[in-house]
Amino acid sequence: MADGPQSSESLLFLTDEQLRKGIEAMFFAYRDFTADPDRILLTKGYGRAHHRAIHFIHRAPGTTVNNLLSILGVTKQSLNRVLRSLIEDGLVESRVGRRDKRERHLFLTEAGETLERELSDAQRARMRTAYREAGPEAVTGFRTVLEAMMDPELRRHYMAMKEGG
Amino acid sequence: MADGPQSSESLLFLTDEQLRKGIEAMFFAYRDFTADPDRILLTKGYGRAHHRAIHFIHRAPGTTVNNLLSILGVTKQSLNRVLRSLIEDGLVESRVGRRDKRERHLFLTEAGETLERELSDAQRARMRTAYREAGPEAVTGFRTVLEAMMDPELRRHYMAMKEGG
DNA sequence: CTTGGAAAGTCAACAAGGCTGACATAAAAT
DNA sequence: ATTTTATGTCAGCCTTGTTGACTTTCCAAG
Structure with a gap:
């Protein structure tokens, strides 16, 4: 490692103390960052997992289940539970693929878009x-x-x- | 609202599109930010809640349960479950307060400090x-x-x- | 000294949302 | 015809959050 006044000064932001502050800032900020949508979701009987599904279906309408799975990084059983309730409640529509009929393409309904807007308004x-x-x-x-x-x-x-997109 | 080329240019970072990118960056970054300690914790039979308790006890040795409660923002029942297993496993020591004997002051044991270092090394x-x-x-x-x-x-x-401190 | 209330712990029950494993079905690909 | 892929579903488990009820300990005010 090089040393001397210059490098030790310019690398002050890499001290363990600075890194710890960054770590704690992430913890506290993320907690509050999710608090507003969480409050709204609670009143509708949904959780953070529903929010994530709604968010990414809104972002990429027509996305397949598999694609959503790899974006969210959860198991299909976990996602399916969430998706099923959203479809039953009429917030998400699942359409069989035209080219590949195994695939399901996911879309938000009017009601789904409305909730999405409510959630993202709060977060934005x-x-x-x-x-x-x-x-x-x-x-x-x-x-x-x-x-x-x-x-x-x-x-x-x-x-x-x-x-x- | 003021308008004109200057203000519309300087406020570009406040568009819904920019805000959405920030929201998604938080989601993905936080996911990966917690992944390293999560992997270590899994091998020890602990979860993220244990990590948080360990982190803040390390940061403020001798902190009371109530103080930890308000930092973490969870219920005492939730924290107690985590704390109990850490105490049973000899990672945390709970000392009855000298002045106020109702209070418990929390400290990491040698083993607790070792795990803390392992976790924070990964995160840092x-x-x-x-x-x-x-x-x-x-x-x-x-x-x-x-x-x-x-x-x-x-x-x-x-x-x-x-x-x- | 008695009593009120704060601090802490415990038990029970529940829910969300992760996970694994096993299995079913349809359709595409080989 | 067979295998692979995409999806869905059932059952069960774990962590970690919640509420509610209750007890013990102990400080402090009356």
Whole structure:
């Protein structure tokens, strides 16, 4: 390792103390980040798992079950339980694939889109306030660090959705 | 609302699209952020709840159960279950308070400190790599946004621990 | 000294949402 | 014709959160 005043100064942000602060900031921020949608979901009898399914179906309408599975990183049994209740309640529609009839393509119904909007409005409101408070440069840094924190292999799910859709 | 080229350009980071990217970045990054300790915990028969207890007892040795409760934001029944197994396994020591004998002061044993180090080494390694990749300015922005995202009321738990000790 | 209330622990019951394993069905691919 | 893939489903288990009820310990105010 190189040392001297210059490098030891520029690497101050890599001390264990700095890293610990980052770790705790992640814990507390994520807790509050999920709190607003959680409150809404509770009143509807849903949980965070339903929110995630709704979010990504909204983002990629017509996505298959398998695709959703690999984005969420859970088992099909886990996802199926959530998906079944959303379909029964008329928030999600499952259409048999035209080309490949084994596949089910997932869409939000009107009611599903309404709930999605309610949930994401709440989450965006918090994010917007934080972004406005922090400023554009901080936001760039925020995103940069989060992306660097992702597993390189799993990052593709994020990158695939990053450019919009 | 003010408009014109200047303000619409400087507020680009507040569009719904930008906010959505931030929301998804939080989801994916947090998932991977917790993955390393989760793997270690699995081999020891513990879960994320045990990690959180261990982390904050390490940070504030001698903390009371009530204090830990308010930091973690769970019920005493939930925490008690976790704490009991850690005490039984000899990772945590619970000492009756000297002044107030109702209070229990919590400490990590040698074995507890060893596991703590193993867990935090893994988590710091990922954080360190991300920080190094992103650079000091990005790290500042990262922390600024996370802090702005916390509930003002609950932020005190983070702030209290922020300065170390 | 008695009593009220705070701190802590415990028991029971429940729910969400992960997991594994086993099995069924339909359709595509070989 | 057989194998593989995509999906769904049943049963059961675990962790970790919840509420409610109850007890013990002990400080502090009356």
